[in-house]
Every structure is written in C-alpha cells, then in structure tokens.
Amino acid sequence: NADAVIFNVQRHIDDPSSPGNLFAKDIESMRAVDPLTVEFALASPNGEFPVAFAAGWTYGMLGIIGSPRAIREAGDDYTRSPVGAGPHRFVEWVEDSRIVLERNENYWQEGKPYLDRIEFRPLSDTESRYASLENGDVDMIFAGYHTELIRAMDNPNLDVYYGPGNGAEWMYFNHQDAPFDDRRMREAVVRAVNLDALSATQFRGRMERADSIFGRDSEYYSPQAAQRWPDYDPERARQLIEEFRADGGDT
Known part of the structure; x- marks a missing residue:
C-alpha cells in the first residue's frame, strides 16, 4: 500500500550507499493520498523519476517494495530472510552453493505457479555451467556467451530459447583522449x-x-x-x- 511505498523509498533516501539514493535524494516530501496513491514533491523536474519505479537495477530498484513489518522484524538479517508476494517463497540460501524457492500456496493467481520448487545454483565458470546442463545436473542455464549458445544448438537433447532484448551490446569510446576525441x-x-x-x-x-x-x-x-x-x-x-x-x- 501507499505507506509501504513511503517506508521503502525513505530507506533509499536515508542510505547514501543505496542504489536508489541517486533517484530518491531529490524528493522533498512524500504523502499518502489514499491507500493506493503516493504523491511525491521533487526539488526540480526529473523525467527519469517515474521510470525509476518501473525499471530494474540500473534505476536503483525504487519500485521493489518490501514488507515494512518483515524489514523491521528481520533487521540486518532481512537480506537472508526476504518476504514477498510473488509466485514462490524463499526457503534457504547456502552461500556459494544454492538458493531454494518453493511454491507460494497463497499466490493470488489461481493455478500458478506451475513449479513446486526451484533451486538456483551459482555456476560462474562457463565450461562447468554448460557441462552441468549436458549431464542433467541442472534443467536450464542462461547462456551468456555465444560459445554456449552454438554448442546447445548442435545438441539434439537441448532446447534453445532466445529473443530480442530492449537494449544492445555497447562499445564505449573515451572522448577525452586521442584518437577518439575526434x-x-x-x-x-x-x-x-x-x-x-x-x-x-x-x-x-x-x-x-x-x-x-x-x-x-x-x-x-x-x-x-x-x-x-x-x-x-x-x-x-x-x-x-x-x-x-x-x-x-x-x-
């Protein structure tokens, strides 16, 4: 509700190290107009401010609203005991090993989610990640490199899903130094x-x-x-x- 939004945004304002502080620090005041409406007053016009609530990490995740009660009760341990209203609920996090989620029986959308349990494993090495998929140790990987993508296309036992994104791979030029200042x-x-x-x-x-x-x-x-x-x-x-x-x- 509106109070939860204000509570979460205030946390970004109060913490200079927060990724959302850049977009929240210009807020002069916040007011709950009704249970589902928040009014923000900014120090100056900012066209990026509404986007910050809809975008992800690059805009500081202002739109991710945590439970005020859960945050207060967990304190510094909140990052290891998150509470949400999504299709799955947090079960455990074993550092450098796995994150486990289970089906949220109280999820608002009837019949969803389809999966009863999801286990995420950090596999940072490209070769071992792909080998885990081929061997059946994991059901799915995100192919971050074209080498994985091509190998998967050649494997009749694997299905490859891909599609256009809303961005691109960028190459940056340093405009301060020659020759790319020209x-x-x-x-x-x-x-x-x-x-x-x-x-x-x-x-x-x-x-x-x-x-x-x-x-x-x-x-x-x-x-x-x-x-x-x-x-x-x-x-x-x-x-x-x-x-x-x-x-x-x-x-």
Missing part, C-alpha cells in the same frame, strides 16, 4: 565492423543487427535515429582515418 575516428570504427558477418559467424545469423543504442522493442527506440546510424563501409572508414591523419592526427 568524431571521425569513432565513426571509422563503427563503419569498420561488419555486424552481419559477426552474426553469421558467431551466432548463426540469430543476432539482430543493432542500429541504435536501444533495441527495437524498447519504448525509446527511434526509427529516425536508426536511419542515421552509420552502415558497414570499410572504404569510408579508411577515408575518415586518412582525413584524420592528414590533419595531424595520430592513430
């Missing part, structure tokens, strides 16, 4: 990378070529901006580098 050099690198070939050789053509910093399913995707995205053009990349060098640039 726009021509940044454009040259972009034009020198053949994303279609990368998709074909590394992802068997399953990777969608990015033409924006946002994926096409993102609400922030702009077709107009995508049209201005530099195409693969190695000859133009060479020309840009030559122009940069002609002006005294060092590559």
Whole structure:
C-alpha cells in the first residue's frame, strides 16, 4: 500500500550507499493520498523519476517494495530472510552453493505457479555451467556467451530459447583522449565492423543487427535515429582515418 511505498523509498533516501539514493535524494516530501496513491514533491523536474519505479537495477530498484513489518522484524538479517508476494517463497540460501524457492500456496493467481520448487545454483565458470546442463545436473542455464549458445544448438537433447532484448551490446569510446576525441575516428570504427558477418559467424545469423543504442522493442527506440546510424563501409572508414591523419592526427 501507499505507506509501504513511503517506508521503502525513505530507506533509499536515508542510505547514501543505496542504489536508489541517486533517484530518491531529490524528493522533498512524500504523502499518502489514499491507500493506493503516493504523491511525491521533487526539488526540480526529473523525467527519469517515474521510470525509476518501473525499471530494474540500473534505476536503483525504487519500485521493489518490501514488507515494512518483515524489514523491521528481520533487521540486518532481512537480506537472508526476504518476504514477498510473488509466485514462490524463499526457503534457504547456502552461500556459494544454492538458493531454494518453493511454491507460494497463497499466490493470488489461481493455478500458478506451475513449479513446486526451484533451486538456483551459482555456476560462474562457463565450461562447468554448460557441462552441468549436458549431464542433467541442472534443467536450464542462461547462456551468456555465444560459445554456449552454438554448442546447445548442435545438441539434439537441448532446447534453445532466445529473443530480442530492449537494449544492445555497447562499445564505449573515451572522448577525452586521442584518437577518439575526434568524431571521425569513432565513426571509422563503427563503419569498420561488419555486424552481419559477426552474426553469421558467431551466432548463426540469430543476432539482430543493432542500429541504435536501444533495441527495437524498447519504448525509446527511434526509427529516425536508426536511419542515421552509420552502415558497414570499410572504404569510408579508411577515408575518415586518412582525413584524420592528414590533419595531424595520430592513430
């Protein structure tokens, strides 16, 4: 309810180390208008503030509302005894070994969840993670690398699920130092990378070529901006580098 929202947001305000403090510190006041409505007064206009309640980790998780009673009763041990209203309830956490969840019999949606028990295991090593899947030690893994994805595609005993995201893999340029303080050099690198070939050789053509910093399913995707995205053009990349060098640039 509204009081729980205020309680949780206040925790972000009071803790400078909280990931949500960046987005909550400009709040001047909070007021419960009714049990399901909270009114925030900010020190200045902030278009990101509503997004912070809907987005995840990158926006500080302001929208994740914990039970005030559970937080007070657990104190410093709350992170190891979480309470929620989701489809599964927390059972145990054995550090570096497993996190176990069981079906929440009081879940609001009738007939859900389907799974009675879920066990998460931290398997940070790529090879051992994939081997655990092949051997049947685990039922599912998140394939963070294309090597796992390709191997799984070649295994008739495994099903591979994939789809577009709302973001992209980014490469950052340091605009403060040469040569990437010059726009021509940044454009040259972009034009020198053949994303279609990368998709074909590394992802068997399953990777969608990015033409924006946002994926096409993102609400922030702009077709107009995508049209201005530099195409693969190695000859133009060479020309840009030559122009940069002609002006005294060092590559």
